[in-house]
Amino acid sequence: MIFLTFYATMTAKGGVVMTKALATEGRYFFFEDLINAKSMAGSKHYHNTFELYFLEEGECHYFIDNKLYHVEAGDLVLIPEGTLHKTFYPEKRRARTLINCSRHYIPADVMDKLPPLLHLYRNPALVPQLRALLGQIREEYQHPDALSESVLTTHLHLLFYTLVRNAASCLSISPLPxxxxxxxxxxxxxxxxxxxxxxxxxxxxxxxxxxxxxxxxxxxxxxxxxxxxxxxxxxxxxxxxxxxxxxxxxxxxxxxxxxxxxxxxxxxxxxxxxxxxxxxxxxxxxx
CATH class of the missing domain: 1.10.10.60 (Homeodomain-like)
Incomplete structure (x- = not known):
């Protein structure tokens, strides 16, 4: 059985956007789109799930553990579970898509390859494919039914396999002073x-x-x-x-x-x- 947990997010204009998490015992999946929202302005946190962050528009400085990344539109950031991170945005105009998921949704053969891949992905040729995969996940997430968990798992597997296949597009870390x-x-x-x-x-x-x-x-x-x-x-x-x-x-x-x-x-x-x-x-x- 899939349980739905709803969240209220305050937008920059004072509106409220309802988001939800799909969860079963020991499993967790959360998907969110935000555009110019106040909640994007540098919240610091960590959680026991993997985070996939895709910047749709604008730019962002992403501090992950003790490393700093400069993120541009079309970039995807993969953050390991339990890692302290924070975002801050130099521009007012920005939009991003965020996925938090437990390791249940990650293929076993991908887990073995994750340590060197927990970086920033930048490959313009890959952006259309990433947008398409995220769009499929978004559609399934917004209209859940009895098969949604299986379908979401399949889409996420494809997303992770895409990242593994394109590991060469993983950028070097921007070192801190x-x-x-x-x-x-x-x-x-x-x-x-x-x-x-x-x-x-x-x-x-x-x-x-x-x-x-x-x-x-x-x-x-x-x-x-x-x-x-x-x-x-x-x-x-x-x-x-x-x-x-x-x-x-x-x-x-x-x-x-x-x-x-x-x-x-x-x-x-x-x-x-x-x-x-x-x-x-x-x-x-x-x-």
Whole structure:
């Protein structure tokens, strides 16, 4: 059985666009088209699904993990599950198509080839084929029936096989400035400890003020904001992989000194508490 979950999205003119997710137990699929919507303006997040992002019009700066991409109309970005990312748009005019799906929808032989392909795809000759595939997915998604999950799975398989066949069109990563790469590496290595802007700046030999400005400019995140999001991401993984570990222990292991503060931040980002996440994970494991 397919369950429909509806979402309300506020547009730039104040209108509301209804979108929906198709979901069965352990499976998730979400499709959305947006044009000039406020919700496109740089939301930061991560999720336990793969994300396919196709820019229909305009341009976009896409920060994925610790790498920055410049995305142009006709480009497709593939983001792995559980990866912190953020978009910001230099132009007012933009349109994009977004798909979030669980690994159930990805062919097994494609999964083995995904690691080197989690990049930006740019190939003008491929755009008509991508638009056609996305159009078929859109049509099926907007008019679901008892066969929709099977049809969507088939279309998604074709989309992923198309990307694998055209792996040569995967662009090189646009590297972050050395200072920012060093700062991100330091945060990732020491997130469970006390990490401060001043200490990080001292380690990489620049002023805290300069690091703060540069970090925000290049990643779209504030220094503390990125640190907190990374800690939450690690905590989410630990809550699932260590079901018998107390929530307070998870909080401390991921760099939070106050378990109540951790729970508040977690709920603000995810929309549910760490306890609720545990309950959901237990349900999927059949506990």
């Amino acid at each position: 050395p200072y920012i790469e060093q700062a991100v590496a330091h945060i990732k290595a020491h997130y469970a400890e006390t990490v401060t802007l001043s200490d990080t700046a001292r380690i990489i030999s620049i002023s805290p003020e300069h690091l703060s400005r540069l970090f925000k400019k290049e990643t779209g995140f504030g220094f503390s904001e990125y640190l907190t999001m990374l800690r939450l991401q690690r905590a989410e993984a630990m809550l699932k992989s260590e079901p018998h570990l107390k929530i307070s222990a998870v909080a401390f292991a991921c760099g939070f000194n106050d378990s109540n503060y951790f729970s508040e931040k977690f709920k603000r980002v995810y929309g549910f508490s760490p306890i609720k996440l545990r309950q959901k994970s237990d349900t999927y494991r059949g506990i």
